[in-house]
Amino acid sequence: MSATPEIIYLDYAATTPLDARVAERMLEVQQTAYFNPASNHPAGRRSQAIVDCAAAQLGALLGVDPATLLWTSGATESNNLAIVGAAKQRQHRGKHLITMRTEHKAVVDVFRALERQGFDVTWLTPEPDGVLPIARLQDALRDDTQLVSIMHINNETGVHQDIAELGAVCRAHGALFHVDGAQSVGKVQFDLAALPVDLMSLTGHKFYGPKGVGALYVRSGVAIEPQLFGGGQQRRLRPGTLPVDLLAGLGEAAAVARTEMLADLQQAATLKAQLWGGIKDIAGIVANGSVEHSYPGILNVTLGDVEGESLLLALEPLCVATGSACNSQSQEPSYVLRALGRTDLEAQSAIRFSFGRGTDSASIDAAIELYRSAVARLRSLAPGAAA
Amino acid sequence: MIGEPYNAMLRDLFVNTEHAGNFDGTAAVGFYEEQGIRIRLAANVMSGKLQGLRFLAWGCPHVIAACEHFCRDFEGRDSADLELFEIDPIMANLAVPVEKTGRILVLEDTVRSLRQAILDQT
Numbered sequence: 188m189s190a191t192p193e194i195i196y197l198d199y200a201a202t203t204p205l206d207a208r209v210a211e212r213m214l215e216v217q218q219t220a221y222f223n224p225a226s227n228h229p230a231g232r233r234s235q236a237i238v239d240c241a242a243a244q245l246g247a248l249l250g251v252d253p254a255t256l257l258w259t260s261g262a263t264e265s266n267n268l269a270i271v272g273a274a275k276q277r278q279h280r281g282k283h284l285i286t287m288r289t290e291h292k293a294v295v296d297v298f299r300a301l302e303r304q305g306f307d308v309t310w311l312t313p314e315p316d317g318v319l320p321i322a323r324l325q326d327a328l329r330d331d332t333q334l335v336s337i338m339h340i341n342n343e344t345g346v347h348q349d350i351a352e353l354g355a356v357c358r359a360h361g362a363l364f365h366v367d368g369a370q371s372v373g374k375v376q377f378d379l380a381a382l383p384v385d386l387m388s389l390t391g392h393k394f395y396g397p398k399g400v401g402a403l404y405v406r407s408g409v410a411i412e413p414q415l416f417g418g419g420q421q422r423r424l425r426p427g428t429l430p431v432d433l434l435a436g437l438g439e440a441a442a443v444a445r446t447e448m449l450a451d452l453q454q455a456a457t458l459k460a461q462l463w464g465g466i467k468d469i470a471g472i473v474a475n476g477s478v479e480h481s482y483p484g485i486l487n488v489t490l491g492d493v494e495g496e497s498l499l500l501a502l503e504p505l506c507v508a509t510g511s512a513c514n515s516q517s518q519e520p521s522y523v524l525r526a527l528g529r530t531d532l533e534a535q536s537a538i539r540f541s542f543g544r545g546t547d548s549a550s551i552d553a554a555i556e557l558y559r560s561a562v563a564r565l566r567s568l569a570p571g572a573a574a
Numbered sequence: 575m576i577g578e579p580y581n582a583m584l585r586d587l588f589v590n591t592e593h594a595g596n597f598d599g600t601a602a603v604g605f606y607e608e609q610g611i612r613i614r615l616a617a618n619v620m621s622g623k624l625q626g627l628r629f630l631a632w633g634c635p636h637v638i639a640a641c642e643h644f645c646r647d648f649e650g651r652d653s654a655d656l657e658l659f660e661i662d663p664i665m666a667n668l669a670v671p672v673e674k675t676g677r678i679l680v681l682e683d684t685v686r687s688l689r690q691a692i693l694d695q696t
Contacts (some may be wrong), residue, residue, distance in 0.1 A: 497638060568594050568631040569630060
């Protein structure tokens with residue numbers, strides 16, 4: 188699935204392929220249940236039943252009551268709704284918020300916007316291995332802290348935070364705890380209801396579901412302000428006609444993940460060991476982020492003496508991500524890797540390999556060969572330091 | 575929207591770096607330290623002709639392709655022709671984005687230095 192004659196796709200952290208079972212389910216719904224689930228007639232009720240089924244499937248994956256899930260267009264919207272919605276709902280109590288410097292832009296930019304609106308944000312820096320010490324969060328909490336947002340698995344390094352410990356600190360303090368779960372839901376196992384998490388964002392296309400659909404978990408009893416207006420759907424918290432086929436796909440992706448997650452994880456661990464084993468002897472190579480505290484489907488490596496953009500082009504037809512800013516044409520070094528202490532050049536030369544269901548050993552072998560030859564070629568092109 | 579960032583000529587010059595390497599002959603170097611760009615040009619000059627040109631470069635694909643472009647253009651010509659070198663046609667041919675202009679201008683500086691080094695030796 189990941190290797191085609193044209194490309195070798197190792198960019199699963201950007202998006203995963205649509206699982207064939209998900210595609211089949213979506214096509215079925217598109218053809219037989221394209222109705223508006225808000226319509227009060229038999230056809231509408233047929234679509235609503237599909238929406239309810241998707242909620243049950245996602246609820247089962249997460250271990251939560253389906254009634255605690257709000258459908259959104261994806262993790263970006265979920266993050267916006269959770270962070271802005273919670274901050275504004277509680278601003279009469281205080282305007283202090285906490286997050287990390289290594290969050291995804293879909294979180295960072297929301298907090299930046301809130302700063303411009305008068306909120307006071309504390310930006311926590313993790314250790315060089317990417318892990319946030321619990322004490323650092325404890326020290327940052329204030330009497331007026333209302334919300335803490337920490338991602339579960341980092342999209343660039345794969346490093347995962349201890350959300351159980353971090354959430355317990357927030358709960359003891361009385362602050363809401365939001366987790367960006369875009370890279371973890373459907374990939375690593377956890378029982379969300381048992382965790383001290385108040386809000387969790389997720390998106391379908393990171394775990395073999397469709398793009399354009401996601402969800403926000405809102406723990407029962409937690410109030411947030413809506414950010415969209417215009418209808419009564421979803422208790423007015425997120426109005427808008429529900430995309431039944433996308434939700435059916437998301438639900439199916441969740442159901443598949445429930446049964447295949449452990450096998451997926453095991454396979455990812457095997458592939459990561461194969462990949463790292465094939466490149467770790469390259470002079471100067473360094474893995475970015477903690478090896479112990481990381482999701483096995485992501486390996487981020489740095490070489491300080493190879494130019495990142497040239498490396499990416501030399502790696503074609505391998506599809507991976509660089510340490511440059513996400514979706515940027517400016518080739519700015521990754522702020523995540525800079526926060527971990529990497530220099531501009533080290534961050535800019537970083538390559539993120541990410542893989543998962545459908546990636547085979549042959550693709551990893553090809554990636555190893557392409558990476559080794561690209562690095563050797565670019566090094567041979569470079570003038571010596573004394574040039 | 576991000577489209578295809580590299581045209582066909584850039585891809586060809588980046589992949590087929592026939593002039594990558596070094597000579598013991600006349601050489602010049604250029605830097606753009608802020609972005610780590612480094613270029614080394616070397617010329618083998620005989621009877622006033624650029625018998626051979628070689629480059630080494632650390633930089634983005636546009637920088638590497640521009641160096642190869644220059645070497646292909648000037649190898650075999652009179653060394654005095656270096657006076658005629660202009661960076662603009664290379665930038666146009668490679669569709670260099672405006673934000674990379676500073677990087678590519680390192681090549682212009684290095685060609686000037688190479689020309690001066692050749693003059694100094696003759």
